[in-house]
Amino acid sequence: MKVKPCIISLLLSFFLFGCNQTAKNKFTWLEGKWAQTNGEANFHEEWQRVNENILAGKGFVLSEGDTLFSEKLTLESNAEKTVYRVEMTTGRIAEFKLTEESDSKLVFEMPENDFPSKIIYNKKSDTELTVVLEGKENGKEIKDELEFKRAQ
Numbered sequence: 001m002k003v004k005p006c007i008i009s010l011l012l013s014f015f016l017f018g019c020n021q022t023a024k025n026k027f028t029w030l031e032g033k034w035a036q037t038n039g040e041a042n043f044h045e046e047w048q049r050v051n052e053n054i055l056a057g058k059g060f061v062l063s064e065g066d067t068l069f070s071e072k073l074t075l076e077s078n079a080e081k082t083v084y085r086v087e088m089t090t091g092r093i094a095e096f097k098l099t100e101e102s103d104s105k106l107v108f109e110m111p112e113n114d115f116p117s118k119i120i121y122n123k124k125s126d127t128e129l130t131v132v133l134e135g136k137e138n139g140k141e142i143k144d145e146l147e148f149k150r151a152q
Contacts, residue, residue, distance in 0.1 A: 027075060032047060036148055046058050055075040058071065058073060082097070083096065084098065097110065106121040114137060
């Protein structure tokens with residue numbers, strides 16, 4: 001049986017278009033501005049799409065209008081892996097590898113890092129998410145849970 005080249009081209013274009021849509025929509029629930037609603041600090045995260053494979057973000061802590069802490073965040077996917085990159089103001093860069101993913105949960109790990117060695121994003125709803133930081137500090141296991149609401 002002969003398959004016509006136009007049918008192959010049509011099937012290939014459907015396949016490629018479908019893959020691009022999936023990649024383009026990956027992690028869209030994280031996009032936007034988020035503000036912490038629990039704890040004493042006023043932590044914020046902001047995420048925006050750079051292209052179909054990269055989300056660029058920033059995390060910062062505000063107190064009475066002053067920025068006490070900031071970091072540059074990147075979430076980058078390619079065919080081999082997805083990496084959550086944190087660049088601190090000191091110039092230190094930490095890369096966490098995606099180890100678990102669902103429609104509402106992302107788990108990133110970097111076992112060689114003390115704290116955090118694991119970062120977990122849990123989507124609770126379209127307007128709420130929880131970020132859990134796990135690891136060791138001075139040999140002791142610690143876990144911080146930050147609750148965020150979508151900011152306007």
